[in-house]
Amino acid sequence: MTDVLVIGAGPAGMSAALDLQQRGLAVTVVDDLPSPGGRIFAAIESREAHGGEERTGADLAARFRKDGGTYLPATEVWQIEVGPRVFVTQSGKARILKPRFVLMATGAQERPMPFPGWQLPGVMTIGGAQILLKTARQIPADPVWLAGSGPLLLLYAHQLISAGGAIAGVLDTTPTGSVAAAAKFLPGAVPYGWRDLARGLAWWVGLASTRTIRGVTALEAVGSDRLESIRYTTRSGDTGEVPAKLLLVHDGVVPSLHSTMAAGCAHQWNDAQRCLEPIVDRFGRSSVPEIFVAGDGATIAGARAAIVSGKLAAIGIAHADGKVSAQDAEVAVAPLRRKLASAARFRRFVDQAYPPVEMAIPDATMLCRCEEATAGQIRSALTGRPHLGADGVKLATRAGMGPCQGRQCGASLNRLIAEVHGVGREEAGFLRIRAPLKPLTLGELASLDEAS
Amino acid sequence: MIETADAIVIGGGLHGLSAALQLARRGVSVILAERSRIGRHASGSSAAGVRTLNRGRAELPIALRSMEMWHDIESLVGDNCGFHADGQIKVAESDAELDILRARVDGLRQDGFTHEEIIDADELRELVPALARHCVGGLIVRRDGAADPHRTLPAFLRSALAAGVTVHEGVGVEGLSHRQGTWRVAAGDRAFEAPLLVNAAGAWASGIAAMAGDEIPLETKASMMIVTERIAPFVRPTVSTVGRKLSFKQSSQGTLLIGGGQQARHDLESETTEIDAERLARQAAAAVAMFPGIARLRIVRTWAGLDGLSADHMAVAGLSPSAPGLMHLLGFSGHGFQLVPALGVATAELLLEGRSSVDICGLAPQRLMHEVSVGSTHALANG
Secondary structure (H helix, E strand, O other), X not given: OOOEEEEOOOHHHHHHHHHHHHXXXXXXXXXXXXXXXXXXXXXXXXXXXXXXXXXXXXXXXXXXXXXXXXXXXXXXXXXXXXXXXXXXXXXXXXXXXXXXXEEEOOOEXXXXXOOOOOOOOOEEEHHHHHHHHHHHOOOOOOOEXXXXXXXXXXXXXXXXXXXXXXXXXXXXXOOOOHHHHHHHHHHHHHHHHHHHHHHHHHHHHHOXXXXXXXXXXXXXXXXXXXXXXXXEEEOXXXXXXXXXXXXXXXXXXXXXXXXXXXXXXXXXXXXXXOEEEEOOOOOXXXXXXXXXXXXXXXXXXXXXXXXXXXXXXXHHHHHHOOOOOHHHHHHHHHXXXXXXXXXXXXXXXXXXXXXXXXXXXXXXXXXXXXXXXXXXXXXXXXXXXXXXXXXXXXXXXXXXXXXXXXXXXXXXXXXXXXXXXXXXXXXXXXXXXXXXXXXXXXXXXXXXXXXX | OEEEOOEEEEOOOHHHHHHHHHHHHOOOOEEEEEOOOOOOOOOOOOOOEEOOOOOOHHHHHHHHHHHHHHXXXXXXXXXXXXXXOOOEEEEEOOHXXXXXXXXXXXXXHHOOOOOOEEEEHHHHHHHOOOOOOOOOEEEEEOXXXXXXXXXXXXXXXXXXXXXXXXXXXXOOOOEEEXXXXXXXXXXXXXXXXXXXXXXXXXXXXXXXXXXXXXXXXXXXXXXXXXXXXXXXXXXXXXXXXXXXOOEEEEOOOOEXXXXXXXXXXXXXXXXXXXXXHHHHHHHHHHHHHHOHHHOXXXXXXXXXXXXXXXXXOOOEEEEOOOOOOEEEEEOEOOOOXXXXXXXXXXXXXXXXXXXXXXOOHHHOHHHHOOOOOOOOHHHOOOO
8 A cells, every 4th residue: 555656766756755654654656767866866876976966865765775665666657647546567567556645756857959950860968968878887989069058068078078088069058148147146056056066167167178169059960861060150140060970969957747747737837947847835735636746847956955845745745644733844844945945046046057048949940850840840830820739739740749758849849839829938838748658568558457 | 890601610620611611612601610729629639530331320321422522532622631441340259240240231231231341251361461360250341441630630621711711719609699590609709690500519519509599418428549659551441340449540650540439537618538547458458459469569649539429329410400590510429530521511501402412311410309399390301
């Protein structure tokens, strides 16, 4: 019997599971990876922890293994229904879990960064490359080009160089002057993030000798079968083309929305971070009373804040379950809220220094890579049809119908709808997310029928 | 300001578009009011089966006329709508099931219908090599097939617009009244007036009928569909079975489309459907049982749309017995797609000439209505 199902064994999920178990609730944790840690602490048990944050992650994973409840690794959640009823597959077999509460700790994904040619082999995301570096020690054979903006770009550059890789150059899309504009938020950021700031500065200095093209406003990956060169345009109007075999891109991270969307949670637009996020109350409770959300899946704040928000949601669930009085819950969450507020002040600085760029999307861009629908096709389908939303344009162009479930094009579709219809991003809406949220075979689905 | 026309069509699904198209091509000015967007519900989520196979007797005359139109669909809407006539087969898994199919064919022959044929196990295997080996035969309509809903909808919309239909999206009808031979349709701050009215409001058509004074009870159908990743050519005809809830075909994109009528949870008021994974699993199990090679295929999407379900699971198409100049097109019960071209013609004929060239008497709304107004037999057009 499971009281609480935690989806995701990253920092938020692990810390919530530990606290929930401690408060006497029976927890089951499902996670798609083979070992705990989430993306940020991927394979943390089998590699050396670098720095304080990773040591915290390794310690958390060790405690989670011991006292974190029932842990189901390599398990995919592919459907969430009212109840809540959560459908998972593990080792090719499907089953239903019927907890009383669900905590979504599904983390973040990289913001899709579409530009012409981004579908070519040889172009991938920095986050994807970082996972390969962390889990498989994969280092690109040739010097890589990095394009985009954000702390993860700096971190990966540092990690790659430390691991013996080489960087050909950086195409920096960070708006000119954003770091200066962020300076006024620096004092607020220091108490929570001085270590991160110091590390970031060191990474930045470490890149000083790397060829860097600043103020990049447009990119194009060029090649017939695979990437051969990169064309770029800068704010001053300069253009250039550099030969390249591997281009890694990054434009920040956004909450991974598919689980909360599928569960019917209400979402809102976060303008500072240019993303949709689930609406949660002070305890992490979503608009669906049985569903709580913690960590980057609720709002992007990083791993340390995710640990705190996991603890906060654990108190929220214990309170909702009658295990903790309202008064005790308030007392228990007060220090957590202070920490989260401090983390938010740090985040405000980061968001100012590295604001989401969202480069313009030229018509030639293959917005939906699965179904090969271009931005031009999508714009023309939308033009003159103000009642055509994400699902309407999906039917008209097949954009969003493919195997990635709109993870690569959903946010960009939302942008184009807002652009063409002249409405806000929240009003523009998102693709309707349906089962299966994760890869599921016919045989696996059929196994659910055989089991019942 | 009141916008006026000769006819108002309520509902921008395929039936509304087809009716509007046929009216407009006969020189009638048409306003089409769609609450959401064209093809939002049943039409946009249709599996697009073009099937006369195993249809109820009352639907057969119009279905067979429609079939002729599908075979020449390009001349109607300027696009072939992805239609391909690879046949539809109902498979028998036992001799007892095959006997049921034989009895049906015998009954049809007696009534003069020859489009359905029995095929034996050898021919079945030849036509559907991937099918499980235990199947003993089946029922086939060779001229049946399937289309692509995502091509059909834009083709009908383009044709309707080209014929001069005024299409309003985002205009939901809130009230109907009829005075001195004119229908008045209230929709938010807009109003439309016309002597002729078509109710093609899909799962919500019962409510529109009630506004016009006709009580036509409808339930809701929300059949779930599964679509897999793309694979090499695997099956050409559309396959259903006697004993299982299954409809199985391959799209022109290479994906497998698996239906069968398992129902999603649904809510008419919020216009939403929710996939019921336990029921969906039965659909997948039926597919895997009939096509053992597909168990490892990945499911890419699932969906469900909302359609009106009539008490006898048969379409409701006919003039209102009580209100003049009103045509009902509703209750398609999940299999209205094939009827789209011919019912558009029948609607125009009934509204403009009072008679349909194809017999659709068996689909008249009266059969489902609690009370039939006296003196409205003029509506019972016969062909």
